[in-house]
Amino acid sequence: MTSPTPPEGGAAERSRRPLRRDDGRLVRGRRSRARIRAAAGELFREVGFDAATLRAIGARAGMGASSIYRHVRSKEELLVFDLRDRQEEAWQRFRREDDKRAPTRERVRKFLEAQHALLAEDPDLTTIALRATTHPGARVARQVLALHDRTIGLLFEVLQQGKMRRDLDREVDAMAAARAIFHVTTSARIPWANGLVDAEGCRISIESAVDVLFRGLLAQPRPTHNGV
Amino acid sequence: MTSPTPPEGGAAERSRRPLRRDDGRLVRGRRSRARIRAAAGELFREVGFDAATLRAIGARAGMGASSIYRHVRSKEELLVFDLRDRQEEAWQRFRREDDKRAPTRERVRKFLEAQHALLAEDPDLTTIALRATTHPGARVARQVLALHDRTIGLLFEVLQQGKMRRDLDREVDAMAAARAIFHVTTSARIPWANGLVDAEGCRISIESAVDVLFRGLLAQPRPTHNGV
DNA sequence: TGCACTATGCGATCCTGTTCGCATGACGAG
DNA sequence: CTCGTCATGCGAACAGGATCGCATAGTGCA
Incomplete structure (x- = not known):
């Protein structure tokens, strides 16, 4: 859904040009990334950056906190x-x-x-x-x-x-x-x-x-x- | 040893003018404070601020990490x-x-x-x-x-x-x-x-x-x- | 079909700043 | 001497960001 021009700097995504064709998993990954960013944005606005726990962001995005690090470096x-x-x-x-x-x-x-x-x-x-x-x-x-x-x-x-x-x-x-x-x-x-x-x-x-x-x-x- | 003019902003020390006369404990406290600041300064210079653990600072100052908070707010x-x-x-x-x-x-x-x-x-x-x-x-x-x-x-x-x-x-x-x-x-x-x-x-x-x-x-x- | 590869996800765990409740001991008052 | 007060110190515990090893599941290849 995002514009295709910029490399859209996801962590693993940007690391290398995809050697294999677009995987079903990659689609899921992009969706997860979007959910994470949305959840984070909402929470940041609701309670502020510091009070927004990674665990809370993860919960709202429908995943565990540690999984966020698959898509984001910090x-x-x-x-x-x-x-x-x-x-x-x-x-x-x-x-x-x-x-x-x-x-x-x-x-x-x-x-x-x-x-x-x-x-x-x-x-x-x-x-x-x-x-x-x-x-x-x-x-x-x-x-x-x-x-x-x-x-x-x-x-x-x-x-x-x-x-x-x-x-x-x-x-x-x-x-x-x-x-x-x-x-x-x-x-x-x-x-x-x-x-x-x-x-x-x-x-x-x-x-x-x-x-x-x-x-x-x-x-x-x-x-x-x-x-x- | 520090100049007496500035209130020397220790946490508890500054909180209130001492109601009771200078206690032996207060002397100990001042000494601890000095040791903490010295230890912190050394460690900061040796390994940098972020790598200097409060536990390490405490150890070098001869006390537990949590005790530091008696003298410092953060x-x-x-x-x-x-x-x-x-x-x-x-x-x-x-x-x-x-x-x-x-x-x-x-x-x-x-x-x-x-x-x-x-x-x-x-x-x-x-x-x-x-x-x-x-x-x-x-x-x-x-x-x-x-x-x-x-x-x-x-x-x-x-x-x-x-x-x-x-x-x-x-x-x-x-x-x-x-x-x-x-x-x-x-x-x-x-x-x-x-x-x-x-x-x-x-x-x-x-x-x-x-x-x-x-x-x-x-x-x-x-x-x-x-x-x- | 079986196998190697790899993106994604998870729970346990680590690390570290900070908080908490309790113990110790110095002091003054009675 | 005893008791209340209070500065100091301690270890346990908490919180939250980050890491780790393992599991799952698409995909391509033989």
């Missing part, structure tokens, strides 16, 4: 799947609605809004994704970092186009700027995930930080550029 | 103690060596260097501190976030002084800028902690991001400030 991966899907969706929506001729600041704002809408739905997405990056060597960490890279890449693209169009200062390091913007959004979400500020406060915090950044990015007549 | 707290101590030290060193008349960019650079030297010693410090913030509601999370706030406050102070002295543009939002700088440093350390870049690469990444930021902070003759 509990966190279950949420990262979700995150990846939503992220993909947010990117595509941005690309659809993006007006390449709009001012760069405006394009970035739109992108961050999409990003914010994505993550503000569920603090767990932020929390667990971040937590995943604190387990170096784990597969999940790499998956999340890959998402980071793609986000930075997208921002870089926007900034680079801004430079081409003389919308941004030509002296500016677009990659550093893209990273800075991304880092700000990531880290600014931490207080929100901890309930210290609400979603709107978080958004504003990000916006004002990006404002500060853009003060230095926008092309303007300036005498020199790197004065101490 | 394993993570053991490392946050460390972090807090080192952080305090780094702040003090910065304050000692800081020349308030130096250019603001330079002062910030010095501060970030101290900060980097502090954290580059041990990836676990970054990793676990970050992980702690992904457990909302946990005591450790609040402790780490308090450290964040103090760091941001210090940066704010430096930037504010820069504004006063006309070193920085008066229109700039110093708090937003301080937050932005801090967020960049925090988040930029994630790829390093995951082994994707080395310590030097991480430092450079931070520096260039801050460079971009300062392009907009430095006071310069500019026509308007909030052009689209």
